[in-house]
Every structure is written in structure tokens, then in C-alpha cells.
Amino acid sequence: MAWIQLSIIVEEALAEPLSDALMDIGAVSVTFTETGDQEIFEPEIGTTPIWDQTRVLGLFDAEVDNATILLALTQLMPQIQPSAYKFELIEDKDWIREWMDQFKPMPFGDNLWIVPSWLEAPNPDAVNLLLDPGLAFGTGTHPTTAMCLTWLDQHPPLNKSVIDYGCGSGILAIAAAKLGAKQVKGTDIDPQAITASQDNAQRNSVPIAFALVKDFNAEPVDLLIANILAGPLKELAAEFQRLVKPGGQLVLSGLLASQADDLIAHYHDVGFNLNQLDTRDDWGCLSGFKF
Known part of the structure; x- marks a missing residue:
């Protein structure tokens, strides 16, 4: 009609x-x-x-x-x-077909692809994540997610323990697992995000433990990635200091590029050396180590 x-x-x-x-x-x-x-x-x-x-x-x-x-x-x-x-x-129109046609396989770096489940992977030999758009944020189309995925492609977490804090769809946790991480956990404040992340992990055949923040328990890890907003990132600095091993890596995104210097200084005060890694549009991504 x-x-x-x-x-x-x-x-x-x-x-x-x-x-x-x-x-x-x-x-x-x-x-x-x-x-x-x-x-x-x-x-x-x-x-x-x-x-x-x-x-x-x-x-x-x-x-x-x-x-x-x-x-x-x-x-x-x-x-x-x-x-x-x-x-x-x-x-x-056929609104379902119209919606599906908007999404195409997307490359991130040299070897990582996000592929909608109804399409064939352009490069079967690459690391391909099957991910459908859904209720939770994170399909690779947003610059902040893209920057984190590109970082993971460039720094595969081989045999590392990883936390995806603010997991959304679970896309970063799944990418870390498929790029060789030995243990991956994810957390979010939104129950829909946990459900979406669990479904996506199952679709990609990777064992990842997802839990709401209020129920989340984790030992310090080698790598923590958080793609959320600058305000929560600032509030979570002490928690991230607890969750990252000495010498461990931290990747932060979801911030505006104009907020980078303030966050770099704030995280230095709790024990991290961070640098501006990437900017896309008005967004930024930080990366560094705990000292």
C-alpha cells in the first residue's frame, strides 16, 4: 500500500x-x-x-x-x-529488501571484514565477521567503530586477554576473538546490547562471556577497548586502571577529536600514556599503554 x-x-x-x-x-x-x-x-x-x-x-x-x-x-x-x-x-516498496540493500561488506585494514549474513564474503581467506544490523549500536558504519576495528586489524591481539567495555553489538569483542585473542569478555549497561552480543558471538562461533556492568567480573587483561562517549570514558578511568595489566594496552573511542587532549591528560593522571591515534570526521580514537 x-x-x-x-x-x-x-x-x-x-x-x-x-x-x-x-x-x-x-x-x-x-x-x-x-x-x-x-x-x-x-x-x-x-x-x-x-x-x-x-x-x-x-x-x-x-x-x-x-x-x-x-x-x-x-x-x-x-x-x-x-x-x-x-x-x-x-x-x-519491499522495505525489507530496501533496508538490506543499504548494507554491504566492509573492509577494515588489510585483513578484517564485516559481512552481513545474507551476503557472500568478498575475500573468504580474510577474517570475516558475520554481523547484521540490529537493536544495539555497532555495525562498523560509524567512524568510532571503524577506527577501533582498523586498530585491531593492525594490532591483532594474539594470545591476549581482552575486554570490550560498552560492547554494543559485540563487534569489537568478536573481532578480537577472531583475530586470535585467547580470552575475551564484554560488558554493557544495556540488556539489549548483551542479548545482541551473545547472538552475534554465537553466529560467529566464538566463545565470549558477556554480562551487564552490574554483574561484570574480570581480572586485569592485556587489552581493553572502550567505544563509548567522552563523559563515561572520563568517569571510568579508575575502573580501567584496575582492569588493565601493567604494560597492558588501552584503546578509547567514541570521543570527539576536540576532547582528545583532555582525556589524554586525565588518563595520564591514573597511569596511562595515551596518544591521538586516528581521527575521522569529528571523532577521535586514542591508544596507549598502562605504565
Whole structure:
């Protein structure tokens, strides 16, 4: 079936009331997107930030009359001019196929690939991770994940013990295991991340112990990788100092490149020599050793 999509750009204060109004008049879904003028990299914990200028998209059954929608919105949201609303007919598609076609095998470094499970590996002799996009963050498409995967390809953790802290989909833990680590553990605060990581590890036939942070127990390891945000990375410095062996390696990503110097100094105070390893877009990756 076809759909009618209504689109409008509103100020932050109007986004939620407009969403409620759209649902009240029969929208099957409402989506917020940014307008290209503002990016929110690291929101405060417990907040749901909305852009100063937000594009609100409402999806309706194509049989609904545009004029009826417009009249109802004018009554519910009189502060918005009717001329600001834009309507578009969306033809029906095979949305599953459309979604699957977005994802292709991706190389990281010389020998590491992420391959969606429904596709053939371009290089069967490479280290291939079977990973499907899902509920948890981490499919290799984000620069922070890509930088960590590239680092792992360049520094295979042969016979090392590894922790993936903030495991998301488990992608970094699985890569470490398939690149020769002798023991890998992963942890996250999100139960969905643990479920996704366990499923992905099973699909890749690698034994990895995943647990929520509140249940996570680990002895100090040779390598700890954390791809989270700068705020949590700063708060976790003392914990990472405990979890990494003397002389062990630490890789941090998820930070903005502009936050690197502050984190390098902060981690030096707890016993790590870190350096800016890589930058992609506005993101950075740090690597170094515990002294």
C-alpha cells in the first residue's frame, strides 16, 4: 500500500506537541530528524535532546484526505501556519529488501571484514565477521567503530586477554576473538546490547562471556577497548586502571577529536600514556599503554 508523508520544520518547543497532535489524528508513525544545521554528539545522561530546528515527519494511510489532516492540525496546532505543512505520496516498496540493500561488506585494514549474513564474503581467506544490523549500536558504519576495528586489524591481539567495555553489538569483542585473542569478555549497561552480543558471538562461533556492568567480573587483561562517549570514558578511568595489566594496552573511542587532549591528560593522571591515534570526521580514537 502507499502512504502519505507530512513534513514540517518546527522549533524545539513545538516538536513534542505536534507529535502528539499527529498521533491523535491518526498518524501511524511520527519521526524526528535534524535539519542539517545542528548535530548532538553527546547528550546528557537521562535526557532526550531535540534539535533547535526539528523536522517532524508524520506517516498516514494514503486513503486519508490531506484537507482533513490539515484542518485537524490547524485546530490542534493554531500556532503553525497551514502553508508550512508539506505532503508527499510515498509509494509502497519491499522495505525489507530496501533496508538490506543499504548494507554491504566492509573492509577494515588489510585483513578484517564485516559481512552481513545474507551476503557472500568478498575475500573468504580474510577474517570475516558475520554481523547484521540490529537493536544495539555497532555495525562498523560509524567512524568510532571503524577506527577501533582498523586498530585491531593492525594490532591483532594474539594470545591476549581482552575486554570490550560498552560492547554494543559485540563487534569489537568478536573481532578480537577472531583475530586470535585467547580470552575475551564484554560488558554493557544495556540488556539489549548483551542479548545482541551473545547472538552475534554465537553466529560467529566464538566463545565470549558477556554480562551487564552490574554483574561484570574480570581480572586485569592485556587489552581493553572502550567505544563509548567522552563523559563515561572520563568517569571510568579508575575502573580501567584496575582492569588493565601493567604494560597492558588501552584503546578509547567514541570521543570527539576536540576532547582528545583532555582525556589524554586525565588518563595520564591514573597511569596511562595515551596518544591521538586516528581521527575521522569529528571523532577521535586514542591508544596507549598502562605504565
